[in-house]
Amino acid sequence: MGNRKVKPQGIAHILKISKGSTFAVLHEHLEMKKLLPKWVRRLLTPEGKQQRIDDLNRCLVIIKRDKSEFLRQYVTMDETWIHHCTSESKRQSSEWTGSGESRPKRPKTQQSAGKVMTSVFWDSLGIIFINYLEKCKTINSDYYCELLGN
Missing domain, CATH: 1.20.5 (Single alpha-helices involved in coiled-coils or other helix-helix interfaces)
Incomplete structure (x- = not known):
């Protein structure tokens, strides 16, 4: 319990038991599972x-x-990347076909021409303001002060 990042192989090596037995003890008897930590700012x-x-x-x-x-x-806000061109994913472009029908054709897509960081402010009635970050600029306190007119 002192090192929760230890791998089952490491436990098996220390206890001199098989990896399968280690896995069974951890999951079935101790009811433990390995989860990724939640990311917080x-x-x-x-x-x-x-x-x-x-x-x-x-x-x-x-x-x-x-x-x-x-x-x-x-009023709240969020930032997001806006791509100049967003193509369908493979899953989005899939189609049902009948038996014996040929596979649907889809043109090969090109990479997006670029993307821009966008700040969007909204309230209960909808979007109030959208700002597109200039190239080589960074979102920081100075950026927000400039946006808010301080």
Whole structure:
């Protein structure tokens, strides 16, 4: 339990038992499974956690008072890559064919001409603002300050 990243082969070697037996003990008897860790941007400090709790409590007070007004004022955003040309995946372009029919033909697609990072802001009524990041620019606090006019 001290090293949860150890591989079953390592346990088998240490205990001098087969890999199959190690696997059986781990999965069937101890009911353990190996999972990938969930990715998070950063682990919050206790102060940061408390700040989030305080902010959410203030939002809950406003929501309980007037939900539609809260939603009207609430703005959120996200960033995403927009490809200049997005082609269908193999799965998306698959078609049902009858017995004896030839395989459907699809032209070979070319790589996208490029992509651009896009910041999208929206509220309860829809999209408010879209910004396309210039080449060689980085999304950081200066970028957001410039976008928000600070």
